[in-house]
Amino acid sequence: MNEIRYVNIPGNFITIDVEEWFHILNANIPEKKDWETLPSIAEKGTYKILEILEKSNNKATFFVLGWVAEKYPKLIRDISNLGHEIASHGYYHEELYKISEERWKEDVLKSKYILEDITGKEVIGYRAPGFSSLNYIETIKKLLDLGFKYDSSLFPAKRETGGNNKFDSRPFYLIQKGLKIYEFPVSVYKNGVFSIPLGGGYSRITPIPLLRHVIKKVKKLNNGYFLFYLHPREVLKEQPKLSDLPLIKKYKTYVGLKNYDKKVSILSENYNFVSIKDSSVFKT
Numbered sequence: 478m479n480e481i482r483y484v485n486i487p488g489n490f491i492t493i494d495v496e497e498w499f500h501i502l503n504a505n506i507p508e509k510k511d512w513e514t515l516p517s518i519a520e521k522g523t524y525k526i527l528e529i530l531e532k533s534n535n536k537a538t539f540f541v542l543g544w545v546a547e548k549y550p551k552l553i554r555d556i557s558n559l560g561h562e563i564a565s566h567g568y569y570h571e572e573l574y575k576i577s578e579e580r581w582k583e584d585v586l587k588s589k590y591i592l593e594d595i596t597g598k599e600v601i602g603y604r605a606p607g608f609s610s611l612n613y614i615e616t617i618k619k620l621l622d623l624g625f626k627y628d629s630s631l632f633p634a635k636r637e638t639g640g641n642n643k644f645d646s647r648p649f650y651l652i653q654k655g656l657k658i659y660e661f662p663v664s665v666y667k668n669g670v671f672s673i674p675l676g677g678g679y680s681r682i683t684p685i686p687l688l689r690h691v692i693k694k695v696k697k698l699n700n701g702y703f704l705f706y707l708h709p710r711e712v713l714k715e716q717p718k719l720s721d722l723p724l725i726k727k728y729k730t731y732v733g734l735k736n737y738d739k740k741v742s743i744l745s746e747n748y749n750f751v752s753i754k755d756s757s758v759f760k761t
């Protein structure tokens with residue numbers, strides 16, 4: 478921990494993990510060999526998010542799964558051509574702690590190269606599936622070796638997959654072999670009793686006035702920094718659902734979908750968002 482340096486990065490960041498309805502961790506999901514034949518929502522949900530962002534002239538960072546990018550290269554080009562950032566969410570969406578380091582590196586680089594081939598632009602950011610990077614510091618050092626300039630896998634609270642309560646929501650960097658890599662954590666508001674992450678099921682059930690209040694608090698605590706996360710499946714009312722999820726998991730996965738697109742529209746109208754690559758630290 479003593480090798481990290483906290484840094485002020487004022488700005489509002491909206492990040493989207495571009496994946497399918499069945500990319501749910503810790504669940505009995507269809508086998509990879511069958512993915513191709515399944516109905517798809519990634520394209521539809523992502524275009525809907527793009528529409529919302531365009532209306533308020535906001536820019537976002539899209540952490541795209543390599544598997545989705547190969548299936549929908551036009552979608553990825555469209556996102557990039559609209560001025561948003563394309564970053565990596567890996568290729569197969571496997572928890573980091575379930576696969577070997579070698580397999581993880583292959584997965585990350587495969588997605589990076591696919592995305593760079595499609596857009597013709599360098600991919601500098603990575604987010605682990607389900608924020609499943611357990612040892613953040615070690616992971617970001619490895620990402621630096623793989624040519625990344627930032628990571629956004631830190632979820633500074635307890636969660637089912639990954640998450641680390643010891644951290645707070647402030648961005649930081651570390652230097653290794655003379656090179657710098659940044660961490661852009663998801664914003665989580667902690668008041669000592671409960672934690673409200675900005676994104677996911679919690680935000681879907683939090684009414685807008687409370688969400689805005691939380692954002693205000695988070696920005697104050699983190700010198701103007703706030704980072705929100707979203708998935709294409711969250712803005713679609715109708716979508717295929719995994720049938721045999723345990724009850725609590727089912728609730729967490731599908732609660733609050735009814736009006737979340739409207740909520741995201743309101744947030745987009747109320748805040749100016751920029752992509753991570755356009756944040757102050759990457760301006761030379």
Ligand SMILES: [Zn+2]
Nearest residue numbers: 494496606607
């Ligand atoms: Zn994901």
